Amino acid sequence: MxxxxxxxxxxxxxxxxxxxxxxxxxxxxxxxxxxxxxxxxxxxxxxxxxxxxxxxxxxxxRILSLPISDKGTGSGVSDVGVDLGPTWFWPHQQRMIRLCRDMGVQVIEQHVAGDGLHQHSSAQVTRHRAGAPGMLSYRLAGGMQTLAxxxxxxxxxxxxxxxxxxxxxxxxxxxxxxxxxxxxxxxxxxxxxxxxxxxxxxxxxxxxxxxxxxxxxxxxxxxxxxxxxxxxxxxxxxxWMAAQAKFVAVYEAPFWRHAGLSGQAHSRVGPMVEIHDASASHESGFALFGFIGVEAHVRSGHSADAMKRACIAQLTAVFGIDAQRPVATYLKDWAQDEWTASAQDLTQSPQxxxxxxxxxxxxxxxxxxxxxxxxxxxxxxxxxxxxxxxxxxxxxxxxxxxxx
Ligand SMILES: Cc1cc2nc3c(=O)[nH]c(=O)nc-3n(C[C@H](O)[C@H](O)[C@H](O)COP(=O)(O)OP(=O)(O)OC[C@H]3O[C@@H](n4cnc5c(N)ncnc54)[C@H](O)[C@@H]3O)c2cc1C
Structure with a gap:
């Protein structure tokens, strides 16, 4: 030195x-x-x-993956985490790729195979044939917390x-x-x-x-x-993402994949505006997650239980009856996290x-x-x-x- x-x-x-x-x-x-x-x-x-x-x-x-077993489901679905904070990184992000390799954590590709869904109204959902593969994105098996x-x-x-x-x-x-x-x-x-x-x-x-x-x-x-x-x-x-809220529902089986669906859905109805496959790995911890589109100040007027019920109802409307009974659900409202969100982040549109x-x-x-x-x-x-x-x-x- x-x-x-x-x-x-x-x-x-x-x-x-x-x-x-x-x-x-x-x-x-x-x-x-x-x-x-x-x-x-x-x-x-x-x-x-x-x-x-x-x-x-x-x-x-902001990296936060909760172990599914923490919920005491006893389902044995997975003992690794679901991401309530960051999920993805991308092929051009070489520092992340290097760090994950150096730390020995397992990188997996985001599951995108299958058709997508679009929810136009609470009763109308259309199916879109899988087209050209979208942008490749990476996740960590067991959740981003494995890196931390x-x-x-x-x-x-x-x-x-x-x-x-x-x-x-x-x-x-x-x-x-x-x-x-x-x-x-x-x-x-x-x-x-x-x-x-x-x-x-x-x-x-x-x-x-x-x-x-x-x-x-x-x-x-x-x-x-x-x-x-x-x-x-x-x-x-x-x-970044300070005013976001994420909902995750864990299932015994990836019924959407069995139906030829990717797990991706977009909604004009909400409460979730964008839904993705969030399975902890390709073999276990099958899950769907969604970004909640309801603004932070509106969310604060609803209980976490009410928001979770609304999200499960939406998943059922979009993916069918199999979505009605998750083995575990998680909701993280980052707007209420004093170490992430400030007053300005809650009133300004995301930038x-x-x-x-x-x-x-x-x-x-x-x-x-x-x-x-x-x-x-x-x-x-x-x-x-x-x-x-x-x-x-x-x-x-x-x-x-x-x-x-
Ligand atoms: C819902 C959500 C989804 C996201 N999705 C993605 C994604 O898919 N891909 C991606 O690349 N990024 C994503 N992000 C962003 C990503 O999480 C952040 O870029 C990253 O985690 C930032 O790390 P950081 O260490 O800079 O800040 P932070 O993770 O915010 O860490 C700051 C730390 O400092 C601590 N702290 C603050 N003030 C003090 C103090 N006074 N004294 C002591 N400690 C203090 C906090 O408690 C915290 O632990 C997402 C974020 C959220 C919330």
Whole structure:
């Protein structure tokens, strides 16, 4: 490591979980979604000490696959997960393809063989013959969570601090003082403070603005015009899919495939507007999932049970009586997830993020403050691939390269 890049971070407070204080920690990562985990993996590969602070009691962020067995169906359908967050990546997304290969997770093609359906009204459904194959998309057998789990398994567990919500970033000479509050009941106690020279912010900008006193930090550290324009740009960056809700129904058998259907359906009726085969693998965990088209503020007026009943009724109208009795159902409303959705995301129509941080990069690099969440990627922003791109583009990379 080059001497001028030597970074030293020391945990200032005694942690109450009995773990030893870490010395010579070099980087603090805020957020344990794909971006934070991938950043940790890179740092660990090069022997650079870090601590990852994640607000929630689990890792993965928007990656969320729930094990079917958790529902206690006893059906033995599958003990692996159904995706309630991201499902797909695509052949041009080479970083994702490489990472999945390196992590040893099993990539499968999205099931698309068979005819599609179109629901015009509650009573009218038309069938469309399978035409030319659509765009190839990939999924992970067992759910996207297998990737987050595989990365986490390669990380030092002592460096991963769950239920640590970062609330403040302050400058202390040449380093950062990072304050994390207890975000879970099991973690009650004093706020923890970490001194760091480099901070990686691995979360959507709007989430950071909502939970972290970032505005105050930036105003104190950047010239007035720069901090004002940066805060405006960050606040204007939508969090991809933040206002979405997903419904998954698990079945004993893939009856739609047996009927020559792909599982794909589009609907003008709703509540789901787009439905796909979501089976956990080609052999087990047979499932259909749909994106709910009802807007977040309307959804909030209905109970989860009512929404699930409406989705099952729609699946029955579209796919027939076999769809009426799923062995398990799942609903995830991301609009109600405080670590994903902000107030603006709920009121604006969905947009891809387009954040170009280059006007502020010299100042941010001087401060050793790096935005590496997917929404901060110059290309593929908002996607899983974007999370990997944002980390790879981070100014820490030359340090890593020098280490290699
Ligand atoms: C329903 C849905 C479907 C999607 N489908 C796809 C898809 O098919 N393909 C695709 O490529 N992408 C998809 N996406 C987008 C994809 O999930 C994201 O691009 C990716 O997960 C972003 O990873 P990230 O680490 O940048 O952010 P996140 O996953 O949002 O992780 C940020 C983490 O930071 C934590 N955090 C936030 N603030 C703090 C704080 N103050 N202190 C500590 N921790 C904090 C959060 O708890 C979270 O764990 C989808 C997203 C959703 C919601």
């Amino acid at each position: 080059r001497a001028d890049h030597r970074l030293v971070i020391t945990v200032l407070t005694q942690n109450t979980q009995g773990m030893q204080d870490m010395q010579d920690i070099q980087v603090v990562i805020v957020g344990g979604g794909l971006a934070g985990l991938y950043a940790a993996l890179q740092l660990e590969r090069f022997g650079i000490a870090y601590v990852l602070l994640e607000a929630q009691p689990r890792l993965g962020g 789990t595989a990365i986490a398994a390669r990380l030092d567990p002592q460096r991963l601090r769950l239920a640590h919500a970062v609330t403040r970033l302050e400058r202390l000479g040449d380093s950062w003082l990072v304050t994390a509050s207890d975000a879970g009941e099991s973690n009650a106690g004093e706020p923890r403070q970490f001194s760091a020279q480099q901070v990686l912010l691995a979360a959507p900008p709007r989430t950071l603005l909502q939970h972290l006193d970032l505005s105050a930090s930036l105003r104190a550290l950047l010239p007035a015009s720069l901090s004002a324009s940066l805060l405006t740009a960050l606040a204007a960056t939508p969090t 891809h993020p387009a954040l170009d941080l280059s006007p502020w990069l010299p100042e941010l690099q001087r401060l050793n403050l790096h935005f590496v969440g997917s929404e901060c990627a110059v290309e593929e922003g908002g996607y899983l691939e974007g999370a990997l791109r944002a980390v790879d583009a981070c100014a820490l990379s030359p340090v890593l390269a020098a280490e290699a």
